Amino acid sequence: MSETAAIKHDIRTIAEKKRIVTNIARLLETNDSFLVIGHENPDEDCIASMVSIGLLLSMMNKRVQIDLSTSFQEQFRYLLNICRYNAIKVHEGQDMPDLGVHVIFILDTPKPEMIGTRAFYKKIFTNPKVSKIEIDHHLGGDSTYIGDEGLQLVASASSTCELIGYMLYKLSADSGFMKRNNLQDLFQRNMILSILTGMIADSHMGQYLKSRKERFFYDHFCLMFERMLVRKTREGSGNFSSKEELFKALASLSGLEEACFDFLSRSIQSLDKIKHALLDDSQSAKVFENFGADTLVSVSKALTDQLAEESGYLGLVAYRDDPALSPFVQFRLRRSKAFTGLDLRDVLKTLSIENGGGHPGAVGFRIERDKIADLGAYYQEILRNLEKMIGDCEG
């Protein structure tokens, strides 16, 4: 934790705020294992902000764990349900996170004393090799900084979720960041719903905003996110007039993801060291029709992670994009935590795939469907190559 207990204040310039986001982006790109924590007895903004950061990291194929060391109101569990189908591990109560953490996110926490009481927190916070990113909107009073200098996105805002929305907007506008990390859209439905939940809940639908500035940005962000949501939702759901409406939207999303996961799971097959699932053209079309692109993207990542861990080596999931939107077949490949011998970026080189990227533990790539005469045969060829590469690196 910071040695000097400086009272939190607003970031003074737009330029400084942008520099902090740039610093955070660099850490996101260069590290693989993240722990996300908040304050004791977390409220909706705290949990929604943890879920939002979890979703971002999951989209980037990072290993992400949310730690809830203390109890929280069961009525907020609907937010955590988002994590189930997005490859985000949530630890509750006595369940302890893995400690091989490179970066810790501390969210919505006014001061160090409000972090949970797990003994290892002290160890992590005093470890100079672990970077600490802090995102918070609590200023003044007895608040004090927790994160590392240059990594404190601590500013005036309606909620911590609003600051996360700001950061995501900036990351989305950075085409280099998006391309390097194989990202297409950070504002998926569950991300928008999660951020809106935190914003609306913490400010009680905007009633508890303290300053004109908070009101100005709250109105702007709510409008921006609601417009995004309308564009992304087949049945209109913008302009939420109550938290209950948001709750219903989130609950229905969770049900949709579960059904999508079940559908994809029917295609799972196993080789000795690879578990995989290929959706052919008609199965892919069914998924898009019934669940939508956002749901498929998040669920396919969660399934790939699960398959990798179950196989102990590799998990692979492939599906064809909606032809109306994209000409590609998408492939997601993930390595088990227990198998570190193969850098998955080498798979892309070996297969001469240029349209793809990722990091040693996870890659995504896409091939134009028209360039694949027989998808099943092409997929089997990829599997054979993967088996050979596993064999080679095991000697």
Add this chain to the structure above:
Amino acid sequence: MDSLEKIKKILKEKLDTDPADVQPAKALTDLGLDSLDMYEMIYEIETEFGVKIPDSEIASLTTVGELIAFIDAKKSS
């Protein structure tokens, strides 16, 4: 201080923009402002000039000169 000088001061303070770059013909995007920065700037401008810039007008203000003309028109109305 006229409106251009005030805009230069705000951009210098908030975005580290070189005042010499802030000229009426300059596009706001060329000064490094994305749409979210623009909202932050609008907040600062509204506070500094005591005018209200409706959301519906923001997209049409693409250059420093257009921004100043809008502010001056609002001030005199």
